[in-house]
Amino acid sequence: MAVSAKNPMDISTLTKIAPRLPAEMAIMLRGPTGIGKSQVTQAIGKALNLPIIDVRGSTMDESKVTGIPDFEGGKALKQAMFLLPSWYVRACREPVLLFLDEMNRANPQVLQAFFQVVLDRCLGNDAQGEPMPLHPETRVFAAVNFGSEYDVIEMDPALLRRFWTVDIEPDHMQWCDWASKAHLSSVLVDFIRQHPQHWRVDPGAGKVTPGQILPNPASWHRFNISTDHMGIPLDEAAGKKDDGTVYAVLRGFVGTEAAISFIDFMEKYQNIISAEDLINGKADEAKLRKLKQSEISQLVDKVVLHCEKNKWTKAQVDKVVWWLKDVLPGEQQMALYNGILNTKNMDNIRPFHAPLGNMIVDIINAAKSKATKK
Secondary structure (H helix, E strand, O other), X not given: OOOOOOOEOOHHHHHHHHHHOOOOOEEEEEOOOOOOHHHHXXXXXXHHOOOEEEEEHHHOOOHHHHOEEOHHHHHHXXXXXXXXXXXXXXXXXXXXXXXXXXXXXXXXXXXXXXXHHHHHOEEOOOOOOOOEEOOOOOEEEEEEOOOOOOOOOOOOHHHHOOEEEEEOOOOHHHHHHHHHHOOOOHXXXXXXXXOHHHOOOOOOOOOOOOOOOOOOHHHHHHHHHXXXXXXXXXXXHOOOOOOOHHHHHHHHHHOHHHHHHHHHHHHHOOOOOOHHHHHOOOOOHHHHHOOOHHHHHHHHHHHHHHHHHOOOOHHHHHHHHHXXXXXXXXXXXXXXXXXXXXXXXXXXXXXXXXXXXXXXXXHHHHHHHHHHHO
């Protein structure tokens, strides 16, 4: 799909805006395969408390969209009638999030039917010739893949203009934030943070062999799901010699190069300080002060996540305040401060904010002064 003008948006902004748009406003997500379009849609559906109906355009023929002839009903009324598919009928009877996935890989007849769903929010005809409308609170999302490696149909401008359209571009740090909140292995998340080149390899890249297994965000997620199901938690396997099992599983998801790199990382991995270690005073101060920038960022994220889900004691709050004041560099101080405020966990925010006094104001002013000089 040739996209001459992109409308890039980060996932956090998308998930804030999309649920607030009117229900009748269709939303289109564009981007390479495996970067999280389905996960974003799932998150928005959950936020709206709507069941999601996934309709895969690339696997459908016309009858699965427009329905099949109702011979019995038509015979009685002496007119042609069609039985609409169950997924569409449900979207008419109750509020759902209707997800039209791989829309631009559908055949032209299916795409035309989708056009009516998006354009008119209706489909088919009843005995009186009236089309069946979607429920007023049903939302329509569509996802399209694009890139030189895809066999896709160019989107009709008349259809495209009916959507609120955003382009989701690969961003490994946003994925790591999502993966942490989704409780994926911390070892896996740390690996992607430090080796983003293995997070996703563009299938259209010049050095890629046709048919080669390549890593993408979805494949890393499936790998994590698989090892958990097999009773091999990656966090517990870290620092130990792999007997070949984890490597064999991973290679089938991400290919040889990324699998070798991950296994080497996992076997040599020494657990980075956990949020629990820090807030409970179990972290060695010397080690805290020697952390690399990437390791500090990881620990900040873990502490923020812990703050969101737990109520801290006074001693735990004091330890986090000490870490912010005496150990963290300026940029990470603001990252921790803003992160904790964004959790909206007032039980922790109030005692955390009080002892900081004017310190945060001084940090903000210093940052502004630095930016002005640039």
